[in-house]
Amino acid sequence: MQHRTDYPRSDHQVALVKCGSYDRVAEALCHGINLLGGLEKYCSPGELLLLKPNLLLGDKPEKGSTTHPLFFQAVAELFKSGGTRMVYGDSPGFGSPQAAVQTSGLKTIAESLGLELSDFLNVMQVSNPDGILLKQFNLAKGLRGVDGVINLPKLKTHGLTRLTGAVKNLFGCLPGVQKASFHASLKDPSRFSKMLVDLAEHISPRLNIMDGILGMEGNGPRNGRLRQVGIVLLSTNPHAMDHCVAQIMNLKPDLVPTLRVARENGLYHPEAIRILGDSLGDCVLPDFDVNRSLASVTGSQRLHLKLLKRWVTPHPALIPDKCSCCGRCVKVCPVNPKAVRFSNGFRQPPQFDYHDCVRCYCCQEMCPDAAIIIKTPMLGKIANHLKL
Ligand code: SF4
Ligand code: SF4
The missing domain is CATH 3.30.70.20 (Alpha-Beta Plaits)
Known part of the structure; x- marks a missing residue:
């Protein structure tokens, strides 16, 4: 995986666009990316980008646990209009990626747009010398050779990390058994979160675009209640994005273990976050059902x-x-x-x-x-x- 040197990794800008329905997501994305400086800032013709949706177990779109196919389609069409080539992939928590893309509705969209499913079954070893905890990873082979990753998390609650934001979504870049072994070896949530932050920093998505139109509260990330949140978020900084999601959920950001780790290691600075577009205060859901323990x-x-x-x-x-x-x-x-x-x-x-x-x-x-x-x-x- 290569990184563009002009990619603004330390940026703390988060574009927030209200969007009440998946029928209007293309419009919202266009507006959001313009707020961040325009599409050409994030892709060049001929580049190969990997779209990383949240497939979880490949549930049907109406369950609200996966990145919605219409959201995925709108992102793919946006980058296609910038002349990029694209592949996509994720490693679901159970079962094969092939089955998960089929049931989640992403396969049909991907085929219609000519996107191939990347190899998220086999691994490649990568070194991570700057890691807080981990100095190497066994990443999905499908990440090899791509010029950048576009991370497409879904706004949901999560038992371990409180929310499945931009950072947690990248856990799916580790194929099957790798994920289980980290759960077994990194028992303490703060150590597990250091691994997640290391992974997010290593992958360093070019852009994170959150599907926050239909979110999930309560017993997430799979069996919670659907909640109309009605937002799309875009940011180059996954921590800044997750910080905003925590605020929208009316959850203290420091209670999200990945945010605490990122802040303590200087990977983001809450006071530097700049919201562009709609007001975050207008989007806060005071009664959002999330673990505030x-x-x-x-x-x-x-x-x-x-x-x-x-x-x-x-x-x-x-x-x-x-x-x-x-x-x-x-x-x-x-x-x-x-x-x-x-x-x-x-x-x-x-x-x-x-x-x-x-x-x-x-x-x-x-x-x-x-x-x-x-x-x-x-x-x-x-x-x-x-x-x-
Ligand atoms: S260790 Fe086993 S029983 Fe305990 S939470 Fe994890 S999966 Fe469930
Ligand atoms: S608790 Fe759930 S996963 Fe476990 S055996 Fe019962 S239905 Fe299956």
């Missing part, structure tokens, strides 16, 4: 809570009536021994072992029946209330 912050900075982690940290919990005993949660649980397992064949719902559970919430994210929720224990609620 302080007790989830289990980094070393909250040592007294870390000692009580088991009793204060939110944990996955099962709703037995909804469980179809499919076994997917057991399959995706990254730790050994599994922290969620069947004790009576597949006849009864599985059970959690909270001692082994690292609170990665992969089971909650991947459950096809929304049978797993995240619960905060009573002591955690008290700690939140007392702002410990």
Whole structure:
């Protein structure tokens, strides 16, 4: 992957454009990119760009868990008008990229525009000497040879990182098993977030364009409630964009572990963020359902809570009536021994072992029946209330 040297990585500008419907997204994108200086600033004829949508598990568009196909189409058409060549790809949390692009509706759009699906199954090793935590990655091979990445996150909540913004969306640049191994080895959310920030800095998308038209709140990133947010965000700086998303969700940005890591390492400066276009204040949703628990912050900075982690940290919990005993949660649980397992064949719902559970919430994210929720224990609620 090569980077253009004139790409303004340290920029803190975020274009915010209100957009109430996917029918109007092309117009909103055009306006947004003009606010940031125009399309020609972000692409040149003949370049090869990779579009990185959020495929999650490849749900149908109406579920609201993936980058919407009409959004994807509008971005692809915009860059096509700039004369670029494009490919696209993502590694879903479960199943193959081929199946996920089919069900999410992206394949039809991509084929109609001549975009090929990149290799997000095989890996290439890249070194990352400037990393905060990781000095090398096994990235999707499909990133090889592209001139830049256009990151297309979806505005949603997330069990581990609070929101699935621009930084978290790039986790899909690690093929299948790589993701699971990081969940198992980087148990502390702040270490896991350092890895995510390292990855985002390494990939350094040329532009991040967020699908915030139809968002998701509550039990995200897959089984939450749809929420009309009605915005499109564009920025070269993924941290500045995520900071704005946190504010729109009425969530303190420092409660987003990736934002905390990025700020502490000087990768973004909240006071330097400049919003262009519509007013952010007008877009804030005070009642947005997102995890605002302080007790989830289990980094070393909250040592007294870390000692009580088991009793204060939110944990996955099962709703037995909804469980179809499919076994997917057991399959995706990254730790050994599994922290969620069947004790009576597949006849009864599985059970959690909270001692082994690292609170990665992969089971909650991947459950096809929304049978797993995240619960905060009573002591955690008290700690939140007392702002410990
Ligand atoms: S993934 Fe969900 S439905 Fe399947 S066994 Fe686990 S809890 Fe039950
Ligand atoms: S039980 Fe769920 S939250 Fe706990 S480690 Fe396994 S997948 Fe992660």
